[in-house]
Amino acid sequence: MENKRVLVTGGAGFIGSNLANHLARRNDVVVVDDESLGTTDNISESVEFHSRCVTEDGLPTDVDVVFHLAALSSYAMHEDEPVRGTKVNVEGFVNTVEQARNDGCETVVYASTSSIYGSQTEPSPESMPVSVNTGYEASKLARERYGEYFANHYDMNVAGMRFFSVYQGYNGAEEHKGEYANVVAQFADDIANGDSPVLYGDGTQTRDFTHVDDIVRGLEAAADHQLTGVYNLGTGEAYSFNELVEMINDRLGTDATPEYVENPIPTDVYVHDTCADAERIFEETGWEPQIEFEDGLDRVCESYPSAIAR
Numbered sequence: 001m002e003n004k005r006v007l008v009t010g011g012a013g014f015i016g017s018n019l020a021n022h023l024a025r026r027n028d029v030v031v032v033d034d035e036s037l038g039t040t041d042n043i044s045e046s047v048e049f050h051s052r053c054v055t056e057d058g059l060p061t062d063v064d065v066v067f068h069l070a071a072l073s074s075y076a077m078h079e080d081e082p083v084r085g086t087k088v089n090v091e092g093f094v095n096t097v098e099q100a101r102n103d104g105c106e107t108v109v110y111a112s113t114s115s116i117y118g119s120q121t122e123p124s125p126e127s128m129p130v131s132v133n134t135g136y137e138a139s140k141l142a143r144e145r146y147g148e149y150f151a152n153h154y155d156m157n158v159a160g161m162r163f164f165s166v167y168q169g170y171n172g173a174e175e176h177k178g179e180y181a182n183v184v185a186q187f188a189d190d191i192a193n194g195d196s197p198v199l200y201g202d203g204t205q206t207r208d209f210t211h212v213d214d215i216v217r218g219l220e221a222a223a224d225h226q227l228t229g230v231y232n233l234g235t236g237e238a239y240s241f242n243e244l245v246e247m248i249n250d251r252l253g254t255d256a257t258p259e260y261v262e263n264p265i266p267t268d269v270y271v272h273d274t275c276a277d278a279e280r281i282f283e284e285t286g287w288e289p290q291i292e293f294e295d296g297l298d299r300v301c302e303s304y305p306s307a308i309a310r
Helices: 014-023 075-080 082-102 135-154 175-180 183-192 212-224 241-252 279-285 293-301
Strands: 005-009 028-032 048-050 065-068 107-113 157-163 165-167 198-200 209-211 229-233 259-261
Touching: 005 014, 005 082, 014 028, 014 212, 065 082, 065 212, 075 082, 075 135, 082 107, 082 135, 107 135, 107 212, 135 157, 135 229, 157 212, 165 183, 165 212, 175 183, 183 241, 183 293, 198 241, 209 212, 209 293, 212 229, 212 279, 229 279, 241 293
Parallel strands: 005 028, 005 065, 028 048, 065 107, 107 157, 157 229, 165 209, 198 259
Antiparallel strands: none
């Protein structure tokens, strides 16, 4: 993407800031973020920043492309504030897209979630049935239905990206998320600092860990190809939390033992396993992940030289 005016909502957050900074190299990028889950420390000076909420009127939507990433982005956040979660995740999406449509923007790429597949040990294609067990999942599925409405009723290009487990590490833009950061970042930081990583249950749950750089490439590809519909962004490979701890120990030269605790999330709503089938976006854009998980973990752990030197 080049020489476009682009809006990134939630652009001071983890994924949003990585996307905004990447696009700002060749485009005019505007970020909207209310700074409740993001920080301006994440974004470059070349990005035009607006401290605004996506539920407000008068958003800077006179752009060529909207990347809508603003959301209460976890189960816990949504359960703590269900009404606010619905307002931001659903009303905020409709409000932003409607303002963009009125300003002549025809291309929207937005964040959905792989959680609506439930627990899946085999790769999950977009065609498989989905369901919702949490308010967070309901809000993301509502986005997909409204995205379908905007595409069908107004002939817009509206693509929902079902993210799998996105990570970068505290050396990137995740540190400000703290307890809401990906477990890759949390476990690496705990182990490097001599603490035991805390694992829910027995640590056998698995995730399709996808590096944020690959997610950024996928988001950009969706806009460049003016996709419409829903698409998975994931690697098709899954690792257990126990395996993750072992791999971090290997890289840091440590011998941390996990602390296993009772899962605070009810079993009937907890997504135990995820794995992506990303064939659809590959067929339509040529996108595929470029960062193997082993290499991505190297990047995360390289930021802890003191631990490596032990």
